[in-house]
Amino acid sequence: MMRLLPQPVISAALLGTWLLLHNDVSALLLASGAALAIALPLVTHRFWPEYPRTVRLLPLLRLAAIVLLDIVVANLRMVVLILGPVSRLRPQFVVVPVALREPFAITLLASIISLTPGTVSVNLSGDRRSLLVHDLNVEDAEAAVRRIRQRYEKALMEVFE
Amino acid sequence: MIELASRVAFGMMALALLLNLWRLLRGPGAVDRVVALDTMYVNTIALLVLLGVWRGSPLYFEAGLVIAMLGFVGTVALCRFLLRGRIVE
Amino acid sequence: MTLFLTVLLPFLAVLPPLLVRRHGDQRSRLAGLCAIPTAAALALVVAAARDVFAGAVPQASVAWIPSLGLHATLRMDGYAWVFACLVLGIGLLILLYARYYLSAREDLPRFFSAIMLFMGSMLGLVLAGNIILLVVFWELTSLSSFLLIGYWRHDEDARAGARMALIVTGVGGLALLGGVLLLGAIAGSHELSAVLAAAGSVQQHPLYVPMLVLVLLGAFTKSAQFPFHFWLPRAMAAPTPVSAYLHSATMVKAGVFLLGRLHPVLSGTPEWFYIVSITGMATLLLGAYRAMFAHDLKGLLAFSTVSHLGLITLLFGFSSPLGAVAAVFHIMNHATFKASLFMAAGIIDHETGTRDMRILNGLWRHMPYTTALAVLAAAAMAGVPLLNGFLSKEMFFAESLFIAEMRGLRPIEPVLAVVAGIFSVAYSLRFIRIFFRGSGTGMPRAPQEPPRFMRIPVEVLVLVVVLVGILPGLVIGPSLAIGARAVLGGDLPYYHLTMWHGLNLPLLMSVIALAGGTLLFLVRRKLYAVYGRVHPPVTIEAGYQGVARAASAGAAWLTGTLDNGSLQRYVLLLVGMALLAGAVPVIGRFSAGALPRTPVDAVTVAGTLMLVTAAVATAALHRHRLVALIAISAVGVIVSAGFVRLAAPDLALTQLLVEIVTILLVLLALDYLPRRSPPDTRAASRVRDIGIAAAAGAGVAALAWGVLTRPADSISRYFIEQSKPAGGGTNIVNVILVDFRGFDTLGEIAVLGIAALGVVLLLSGVDLTASRQHGEVARDRAPLFLTMITRALLPFALLFALFLLLRGHNLPGGGFIAGLMAAVALILHYVASGTHWTESRLRLRYRPLIAIGLLTALATGLGALAFGHPFLSATFTYVDLPGFGEIELATALVFDVGVFLTVVGAVMLMLSRLGEPVPESPADAAFPTEAAAWKP
Amino acid sequence: MEALMAVAVGALVACGVYLLLRARTYPVILGIMLLGYGVNLFLVGMGRVGAGAAPILTEGTSDYVDPLPHALVLTAIVIGFGMAAFIVVLALRTRIATDTDHVDGEEVL
């Protein structure tokens, strides 16, 4: 099984992508998609040696929902910030300690932070234990860090570790 | 309805792109220009999708998808150039 | 055919001398080798005498270039026969003479080879029966003369003399070519016999004068006529056998030979009379005058030759029958006495080691026999009775009187003739004097008689001089008659060849000349003083030298100024020419078309504005290279969006991807280039460039406007109609690319493949790491987020690429787009994770990949041949797969796969090579250099 | 629209030519690229710029823009890319060999 499907989640995603690309579902597409979903990772898995061992799907979906919701909310908040007087902004760097060990999970954490308007992942420390984040408008730095850790990092732990 | 909405949307997109170009030319730093270019790419996706809807044609979708998937390569390379002086090591 | 053999014989001896093994004393071997064909040719000519004397004109012809009227025609009338005898007879003597003259240590094969080349050419010249063929041989004589003058190549004078002779006579030959082409065109044929028969039509023709001038330019340069005489004295740097043979007896006679050859068709007009006779007269006088003051023995003889050639020219210029006879006669006489004089001079030089007449003295004491021969020949040159020179000079005097009479009794010609005669006597006396003055000491070497056989040629010639002088009618009469008859092209005038014509005016002139000459000789020292003062500081030769130097310097200056090595200049010229080409037809005639204008919208206006701004920014900020790159990337995005606006989805996709790869490429290169350009040095040129650029932009814009506003009707309707039924695809652009115009696409991927090979080629053997710029760099080589996302993205990007490839025939996509997609996804790994990491996982060899891609496309095209269809014929079919429905199978897809593979291979090869100096695979390493000489 | 097209093409060509006339390889390369954009737009324009659907056969559509220039431009883009790649590498290789990025391979003042 591992030999044929070294990266099962990827394979599933590939099949889905294939159908989405065609914007259609048919027997032929399913068959060809399945074939490609099996074939491609066989070629490409060498390029992703750190492919996460475990991926839990349900937590992942839940996380996705949270993130999407946050993005919408943050976007709306940002409208005010961007269009309002510049002097009202309180931009600040904050350091987020990282407990995650799975590299891909850390990457996802950083991505989520960046995708949420108002925060951007700036840098990961060399030991991968802290993440420098720029926040456009910080009222309480510690609260911001806490929010990130509880809302996203925890969820990511559930997915990957 | 769609005609009117798309006119408004097109106008806003045009303005957005012009602002991007302004930042690109204004700088002041190289990174500012790169951000502007990156944003231009992203806004172009929106523009392409908008155009597709307006023309009722799905033919432009893949162009948007290409940008979504690989548009960041230019930005990555430029940044890497700024960071390391060379983009492939 | 005998004629061909005759001409061929000397040529047969051109190569063998060069192949003879070089050891020991080769002189006899080489001279003998050359003498055999010469003698054989002479025998053939002599054997032909019976026919020729009987009035026949042997002729042989082989077609060569009919459309040019150039046939290999040889023709031997009396005139040609006489010359052939001279060429071969004197040639034979020269070979013998040279055998003793030359030192065994010299590069003899070269000498004998060139002599034989000359002999063959000269023989061909005189026997040519086609006037273009005559020019062929004519120029060959100039070339062989060049080689012979420059024979002593270590001698600066020899080199300069050779080049001068070649340029002057070579140019004359070119003029002659023009002349004979005109002549042939006027006469309706280039065959000599036809030309000679066309006198009437030729002289009436409006192009007669230009043609005449061109022909005469050829003749005058060759025969060293004023003002082209100066090369001949310079040619004296040649070994004396050459001077004797080429530069007195034969080659320089080619010019006057030509005057005689074309006499029937060209002469008799006022133009001929004035140009030829005035030139001849000027040359006659100038040569005689200069010979008077030459101190070099050969120089004296050279100027004397110039003078005698002038005399012959003058005689032809008279256009009278008797003048022509005299000319032919003097040609023969001069050849004999002057050749023998040169040989004698050579002996003297050879024996004493000097040619300076101020040093030579008392030679008769040491070499009485040679002295006797030389004095006889010199006396002939002076026109002393009982010798052949007297006879022809007498005829000349007579003819000058006749012409003066014709022209109304103003005795210009006779007076000038006598003046020339006086000088001629005087310089002959100067020549004779060296034998008798002084005690025969003080010369570099003590002279003695030359070897027996070296004298024989001189003896033979002097014998002829004397025999002709005493018994002209018997010895030379028949030959002169047939020669002159051919020149006159009809009956001979009355003349009587004898030594004694009674007391008459010509005799008186001779007497005056002899007496005057003697007098002049006696007062020569005073003349030398005068000469030193009045001799013009600017001679023709100095003029020539000046012009040549100026031309050479001018050419060098012009070339250096135009071709100054500046690309900016060259581009400017190209743009300028294009502007000119585009503007001239349109200015004042430009009109827009009638096509209704398409309405505009806000985004397009904004887009155009952005495009223009970004383009201008690129140009304005180009010195800040990274900034300019970012700006041009913006141009690329806008252009891509523009393609979408113009309903070109395939183009948009392609442009976007190319854009990305281009940024990568330029960034890779920027690492090795300065980050900034230095400022342009001159503001003025920047302003000029802005002007030119604006004009170019305006020009193209106008062109675009002109076309865009015109209604269109194109072959594209066919593509739209046939794309699906005949091409099997709904993406018309793709069907055009892989089917209707698949040949273009094959070529296009070939270009891409070659470009990638070029990158390999350029980067082979260069250590890029050593060349890159070092600056402070961030430590993080492979940012984690970047590598993670890159790795996660790869299968999806490849899937997308395959998707685009497979659907390309029907929807936007195709091999090229897919190939770029895949390549970018792979290249990203080089960027994110480094070359080493990537290549240890990606075991793709790009060069074979390119080859396989190209082969796939090629094989798809070739497949059609198996079914009897033309290359690149595509086919498709619909297959019903149970359970899956109908799918299309098209060869076009295979072709597109070829495109895909080539693109992936090429792009990867280019970018990966630039990244890191990958240790070269042995296959790409430069081969070890075997021969050091091939080192670049 | 026709005028906008002409203006865009003209501006690209003008800027391209200006850069082509510079003394350093890098701006010259940029100039060639700009010229390429201009020429490609020009070529697309040769199919005219009026209304018309993208040249993908679609049910119910009969008015397509001229597809042939698109194919030509695709070819031109590919060739242009190959050429650009070559000259970029040529420029850097020349810089390494001659120690200058002047287009004449030597510092000209």
Next chain:
Amino acid sequence: MIEMIVGFFMIAGAAFALIGSIGLARLPDFFSRLHGPTKSTTLGVGSMLIASAVHFSTGPGTSLHEVLVTAFLFMTAPVSAHLLCKAALHLRVDRGAAGGAGSAG
């Protein structure tokens, strides 16, 4: 009704894109400006895609491929932002070295 939805999302998408671009244009320093584009990336493109999906899902068949754009943009955009930050940090640490060309303007 469908048209209303499509129109709404169109304008919303364009508005978010515009606001993001305004942020990029007017905010005072680099890191602040960087927040602008995330708006374009997320809700700008996202809204537009919803408009597209709704629009092309009317009539026969549904259109869901718009999801792909969002998915891939969400993968790649943070990487861009991250590298931009790193570059900005780096250039500020040692001006004049690699940043020589970068600080030009």
Next chain:
Amino acid sequence: MSGHLTILPVLLPFATGVLLLLVPGRSLRLQRAIGLAGVLLLLGVAAALLAVSTQGGPRVYHLGGWPAPFGIVLVLDRLSALMLALTAAIALFSLLQAVQGQDRSGPLYHPLFQLQLVGLNGAFLTGDLFNLFVFFEILLIASYCLLVYGSTAPRLRAGVHYVVLNLAGSSLFLIAVGTLYGMTGTLNMADMARKVAAVPAADVPLLHAAALLLLMVFALKAAVAPLYFWLPSAYAAASAPVAALFAIMTKVGVYAIVRVYTLVFGAAADPALGGLATRWLLPISLITILLGMLGAVGVRELRRMQGYLLIGSIGIMLAPIALFSAGGISAGLYYLVHSTIVMAAMFLLSDLIAKQRGGKDDLLVQGPAVTQAGALGLLFFVGAIAVAGLPPFSGFVGKALILSAVRPTGWMPWIWSLVLVSGLLAIAALSRAGIRIFWDVDADDAPVAVRWRLLELGPTVALLALVLGITVLAGPITLFLDAAAEQLLVPGEYVRAVLGGAP
């Protein structure tokens, strides 16, 4: 298979080149063998096509089976057959020289060489204007690679100039082709000829401009004044076999001029269009003669001198061609054949000579005795005679043909003067060079120890023998060329062959 003969000149080197890419670089001998075999085969094909071309009208090959003007066609007529044969011959000798060792100063020589031939042959065969552009690009990119082969500084320098100018030229080409397509709606040259002949008066100025822009593109390739400046450095810097091969490259420009301005803008076109090539080309070619020959006199290096002589010779062949008369074209083409062969020989020879002069190389100054002065001097003498247009070789025949062909025209005084003056200048230049190299020997300068084996002199000797051959066979050759010129001047035949049906 004979039906496909027309496309073989493209396919054969293409396949050979691609095959060579798959041969490991180490097996140079195998590469050489394959490359030489390919060129020999190509020579055979070219010879067969030459024979075929004399039988009847133009042969048309419809690629992909698509009817003209929609698909791309290849057209073989006498002119294209001639160019193919010439290319194959030059290629053979160039390659024979290259395999003596100059193909080892870098990788990929042999595939690039074959692909260069693809570009050349395609350009000579295609009947489609855009396809001509594509083949131009193939031959250009391959020539860029071959020019800089070995990556020495002079080659790179010359390469930058050559590449930039040609890239600008390619842009111009596209603008011209685009305009022509925009105005006529077609790319097929035969079809375009028909459309141009029927164009309304209002469209003439734009077409005229496009035609002239195209002429400038071809003029750049042909190295005509004032667009020749790339050539001397490029050819001087290139390795000898490459320079020899490049002798055919400028002829592509000449070929294209002949083709396009007889076919598309020929006698059938509007008078403003029909005569434009003459009006522009003649003065330009005369200036080219003068500047080329003056350049030859003015330069101080032998290789550069050959470059200038080549430029001069382009002017000489274009002047009669520019009259677009049968005689003029025929004479010009004869000179083209002559010039290509002899210049190729001279480029090879210059290199052989220079390498026997040690540090003096090809500088025209006093230097050491050329090691094999006898043999090389003889070859130089023969070559120089031919180049200068002196008898008895083909240069003389060519000039004589040109002079007599242009005689009946008003341009005669100009062309005659310049052609004759070109001879003078060539003699001056070459005699100076020959004297400096072979006669002006510095006895203190020790000769270098480089000696050429017979095999290394072979290609030069063979090319000069070919010069002799085309001199001796000038009769039949001019007959062929006359027919070729007639064929070109009656483009209706070509148009019918391509498009079918009545004119």
